[in-house]
Amino acid sequence: MRVNFSKEDFNVAIATSVVLYGFDGDDLKILIAEKAGEPFAGAHILPSSVVHINEDPEDVAIELMRRITGSADWPIEILNAFAEVYRNPEGRVVNVAYYGTLQLNETLSQDLLRSEYKWVKVNDIPPLAFDHNKIVDYSRERLKRRVKRRPIGFSLLPKEFTMNQIQRLYECALGRDLDKRNFRRKLLKSELLLETDHFVRSSAKARRPSALYKFDEKKYRSLTLRGYDFVYQ
Amino acid sequence: MRVNFSKEDFNVAIATSVVLYGFDGDDLKILIAEKAGEPFAGAHILPSSVVHINEDPEDVAIELMRRITGSADWPIEILNAFAEVYRNPEGRVVNVAYYGTLQLNETLSQDLLRSEYKWVKVNDIPPLAFDHNKIVDYSRERLKRRVKRRPIGFSLLPKEFTMNQIQRLYECALGRDLDKRNFRRKLLKSELLLETDHFVRSSAKARRPSALYKFDEKKYRSLTLRGYDFVYQ
DNA sequence: AATACTTAGTGTAAATTTAACACTAAGTTC
DNA sequence: GAACTTAGTGTTAAATTTACACTAAGTATT
Numbered sequence: 217m218r219v220n221f222s223k224e225d226f227n228v229a230i231a232t233s234v235v236l237y238g239f240d241g242d243d244l245k246i247l248i249a250e251k252a253g254e255p256f257a258g259a260h261i262l263p264s265s266v267v268h269i270n271e272d273p274e275d276v277a278i279e280l281m282r283r284i285t286g287s288a289d290w291p292i293e294i295l296n297a298f299a300e301v302y303r304n305p306e307g308r309v310v311n312v313a314y315y316g317t318l319q320l321n322e323t324l325s326q327d328l329l330r331s332e333y334k335w336v337k338v339n340d341i342p343p344l345a346f347d348h349n350k351i352v353d354y355s356r357e358r359l360k361r362r363v364k365r366r367p368i369g370f371s372l373l374p375k376e377f378t379m380n381q382i383q384r385l386y387e388c389a390l391g392r393d394l395d396k397r398n399f400r401r402k403l404l405k406s407e408l409l410l411e412t413d414h415f416v417r418s419s420a421k422a423r424r425p426s427a428l429y430k431f432d433e434k435k436y437r438s439l440t441l442r443g444y445d446f447v448y449q
Numbered sequence: 450m451r452v453n454f455s456k457e458d459f460n461v462a463i464a465t466s467v468v469l470y471g472f473d474g475d476d477l478k479i480l481i482a483e484k485a486g487e488p489f490a491g492a493h494i495l496p497s498s499v500v501h502i503n504e505d506p507e508d509v510a511i512e513l514m515r516r517i518t519g520s521a522d523w524p525i526e527i528l529n530a531f532a533e534v535y536r537n538p539e540g541r542v543v544n545v546a547y548y549g550t551l552q553l554n555e556t557l558s559q560d561l562l563r564s565e566y567k568w569v570k571v572n573d574i575p576p577l578a579f580d581h582n583k584i585v586d587y588s589r590e591r592l593k594r595r596v597k598r599r600p601i602g603f604s605l606l607p608k609e610f611t612m613n614q615i616q617r618l619y620e621c622a623l624g625r626d627l628d629k630r631n632f633r634r635k636l637l638k639s640e641l642l643l644e645t646d647h648f649v650r651s652s653a654k655a656r657r658p659s660a661l662y663k664f665d666e667k668k669y670r671s672l673t674l675r676g677y678d679f680v681y682q
Numbered sequence: 683a684a685t686a687c688t689t690a691g692t693g694t695a696a697a698t699t700t701a702a703c704a705c706t707a708a709g710t711t712c
Numbered sequence: 713g714a715a716c717t718t719a720g721t722g723t724t725a726a727a728t729t730t731a732c733a734c735t736a737a738g739t740a741t742t
Contacts, residue, residue, distance in 0.1 A: 217482035217565055219497045225462040226540050227502050229454050230532065249450035264452045269460050269541055273532050297530025297545045299463065299506050307459050308502055310543050312530045332450055380690080397692070398730070423689040424737040630721070631701070656718040657708040
């Protein structure tokens with residue numbers, strides 16, 4: 217079998233885009249940017265970057281996240297290549313897309329507010345340039361699957377979180393309501409949660425404080441080694 | 450946010466490879482080819498093709514399958530982009546890989562025997578050139594997941610098949626043994642199988658003939674519309 | 683200090699699904 | 713007709729899932 221490239225075949229560029237998920241306690245959100253420069257100046261796009269000829273798309277995606285959030289330590293996972301002809305009017309561009317999750321906190325939110333980025337609720341995503349809406353849809357399907365099989369939700373929550381927060385997160389990711397008692401039972405049975413002795417008042421209005429839990433990473437690592445599957449149907 | 454390509458960025462080529470699965474009743478196999486021409490002349494590779502500047506990788510993958518098998522009607526699904534730097538010594542190449550399933554039959558098997566392709570058992574795959582082993586591993590994970598959620602197995606079986614054949618196929622895809630009684634019950638409960646009034650003798654040695662079943666595509670389509678999920682854990 | 687208010691947190695029972703397990707049935711060959 | 717080979721079948725226990733409504737604990741108001 218012959219696979220021969222000619223000089224004209226080397227005329228494609230690589231870009232990478234990242235669907236960055238954050239959860240503010242109420243809503244699951246993704247980060248979008250406003251495009252500067254033609255084509256599509258002013259349009260909304262996913263955070264994106266050119267991948268130069270000697271760069272690895274994953275490294276570029278990680279660097280992109282570092283530029284945006286100040287940290288490169290957020291988990292990311294490759295989504296797919298989006299490589300249809302004419303997706304970019306500048307020339308043939310293959311987009312190697314990733315998605316990542318991060319823990320929203322006040323500082324990060326404030327920094328981003330002053331930047332060219334903004335958070336939009338996943339149920340309220342505006343039209344994006346290129347085929348970025350397709351990439352977002354693809355990433356949501358992936359997140360839905362991941363959240364069912366791996367306790368990936370923890371990477372979106374602060375170190376300590378309430379049962380209601382994590383349930384709300386799962387409801388956002390799965391797009392349906394879950395029963396409070398069944399959810400708690402299932403999560404506690406997994407033994408991936410450690411109870412702390414901390415409590416918070418969740419909002420200004422009067423109410424009972426919630427117990428805070430944290431994720432047992434050590435336990436998770438030992439379980440994954442044994443081929444553990446965290447299932448939430 | 451600025452995403453500007455310069456002239457030097459357009460110096461990448463696209464290739465596509467296809468992991469083509471076939472099932473002969475006993476073993477799950479994939480098709481590999483022998484590479485002609487440098488680099489890696491004589492090495493084993495996945496069926497692959499250059500994607501020219503104005504072509505869609507999916508179209509090229511479909512055409513590749515048509516060239517190999519004589520038919521373009523096999524289901525394929527995109528796997529991912531494999532885009533690490535230096536995966537191809539000829540230059541920067543992004544491989545947009547697919548996997549497909551086909552029904553092995555005598556004619557097809559004979560034609561392929563006389564060609565540059567050969568079937569190898571999935572548990573017995575030789576070292577492949579480039580990062581094609583990585584692509585194969587990725588496709589096996591995908592097939593394992595798919596077989597659990599969608600009755601994708603049917604696309605690997607002949608029109609009419611025995612319970613033992615489909616169970617063997619599931620065992621190959623999942624990599625573990627399944628209980629005969631539980632497997633049959635589960636499959637029949639899904640109501641995706643129609644019993645035919647045909648029987649076959651599975652091998653030369655004396656034994657009782659097996660009943661033949663076929664896949665109820667109409668039922669499947671009506672179920673998928675309602676968001677049906679065929680689950681085999 | 684009592685009351686109203688708000689959200690946190692808890693248990694049980696029925697239905698369904700999964701898992702484990704061994705024998706009989708039907709045809710072929712000798 | 714006896715021996716052989718693979719096809720095909722049911723039951724029971726355990727685990728999981730689902731549905732469902734009230735009490736607990738604190739805050740704010742009077």
